[in-house]
Amino acid sequence: MAEPQENQFGIEIRGLSKIFGPRATDMAALVAQGISKAELNERHGHVLGLRDINIDMPAGRIQVIMGLSGSGKSTLIRHINRLIDPTVGEILVGGEDVVKMDAGALRTFRRHKTAMVFQKFALLPHRTVLENTVYGLEVQGVPRARQVDEAMRWIARVGLGGFEKHYPNQLSGGMQQRVGLARALTNDAPILLMDEAFSALDPLIRTDMQTVLLDIQKEIRKTIVFITHDLDEALRLGDRIAILRDGEIVQQGTSQDIVLRPADDYVESFVREVNRGKVIEVDAVMTPLAGDGAPGSPQVPVGTTVDEAIGTLVAGTGDSLTITGTDGVPVGAVTLRQLAAALTSAR
Ligand SMILES: Nc1ncnc2c1ncn2[C@@H]1O[C@H](COP(=O)(O)OP(=O)(O)O)[C@@H](O)[C@H]1O
Numbered sequence: 001m002a003e004p005q006e007n008q009f010g011i012e013i014r015g016l017s018k019i020f021g022p023r024a025t026d027m028a029a030l031v032a033q034g035i036s037k038a039e040l041n042e043r044h045g046h047v048l049g050l051r052d053i054n055i056d057m058p059a060g061r062i063q064v065i066m067g068l069s070g071s072g073k074s075t076l077i078r079h080i081n082r083l084i085d086p087t088v089g090e091i092l093v094g095g096e097d098v099v100k101m102d103a104g105a106l107r108t109f110r111r112h113k114t115a116m117v118f119q120k121f122a123l124l125p126h127r128t129v130l131e132n133t134v135y136g137l138e139v140q141g142v143p144r145a146r147q148v149d150e151a152m153r154w155i156a157r158v159g160l161g162g163f164e165k166h167y168p169n170q171l172s173g174g175m176q177q178r179v180g181l182a183r184a185l186t187n188d189a190p191i192l193l194m195d196e197a198f199s200a201l202d203p204l205i206r207t208d209m210q211t212v213l214l215d216i217q218k219e220i221r222k223t224i225v226f227i228t229h230d231l232d233e234a235l236r237l238g239d240r241i242a243i244l245r246d247g248e249i250v251q252q253g254t255s256q257d258i259v260l261r262p263a264d265d266y267v268e269s270f271v272r273e274v275n276r277g278k279v280i281e282v283d284a285v286m287t288p289l290a291g292d293g294a295p296g297s298p299q300v301p302v303g304t305t306v307d308e309a310i311g312t313l314v315a316g317t318g319d320s321l322t323i324t325g326t327d328g329v330p331v332g333a334v335t336l337r338q339l340a341a342a343l344t345s346a347r
């Protein structure tokens with residue numbers, strides 16, 4: 001198989017606002033001036049979907065969008081393939097503004113550059129797993145033999161080898177969503193849009209699906225936009241996370257940024273329930289080091305979680321660890337006390 005080309009399709013969202021209602025454009029100035037969502041609704045009968053969203057989603061990474069129900073997550077993701085037109089703003093995909101595409105360009109863009117995975121799976125009930133999976137390539141007019149080759153490869157990759165002749169109603173929810181994922185991956189589009197794709201699944205199945213996605217992403221390096229209202233899922237999947245509230249971004253950053261420095265009470269309320277030891281990495285709590293570290297102390301690489309670090313520490317006899325950089329050179333040291341402090345959100 002050919003090496004996958006480097007993914008060039010980052011997504012830059014610039015000054016995006018969306019107002020729902022018959023005179024949306026007239027309301028744009030009020031929204032820019034900061035009218036609240038409630039006031040826009042009560043006084044002007046319009047719904048604020050999104051206000052002044054700015055996000056850079058790097059190519060080949062997983063961008064999570066998180067927020068409570070009604071915060072604007074679906075509205076945002078649907079702008080990326082322009083299922084929704086913005087009231088104001090730009091959506092640059094691979095440097096090209098989706099908003100400026102004509103109907104033909106948009107059709108080509110949707111077909112070849114994007115694939116979607118839906119919460120409700122959206123499988124065709126009268127088609128087998130294989131026939132559901134080839135669907136995108138069929139629409140693209142790809143020769144049948146290649147459709148089947150590609151589909152069979154992804155069906156196997158998502159763990160459904162042997163089920164290709166089954167119909168959706170013969171499969172569990174988790175298996176149906178594996179089909180949804182195989183179908184999206186078979187399109188071989190650089191961008192994968194996943195709107196609450198795992199939210200309908202039972203917790204254990206959901207964790208399995210996250211693992212499948214993370215494993216596959218190591219190879220495929222798609223630009224994935226993943227929507228969830230679950231912080232554990234966001235922290236596990238997201239290279240970067242943006243948090244929406246009432247149509248506005250209240251914080252964006254890495255999992256470390258969100259858990260260690262929640263921007264406000266809203267974010268804090270999500271973060272409170274989180275298992276900090278499994279999220280916070282030693283880099284965030286270590287003392288940076290110029291020299292060689294404590295002689296003889298066990299070493300762990302940057303990116304090690306606090307949980308794992310404590311495990312290493314208590315398995316040995318010392319009370320500090322040396323943290324090594326990607327090149328194996330010591331970059332910091334951390335004590336059991338620092339690790340313990342990271343576990344409590346009390347400051
Ligand atoms: N077509 C529409 N017309 C009017 N209001 C809408 C429309 N679509 C979404 N909204 C409103 O926009 C806000 C964000 O909705 P949505 O993006 O579906 O949120 P989420 O996906 O985070 O649950 C909500 O207040 C919702 O009622």
Ligand SMILES: [Mg+2]
Nearest residue numbers: 073074075196
């Ligand atoms: Mg939604």
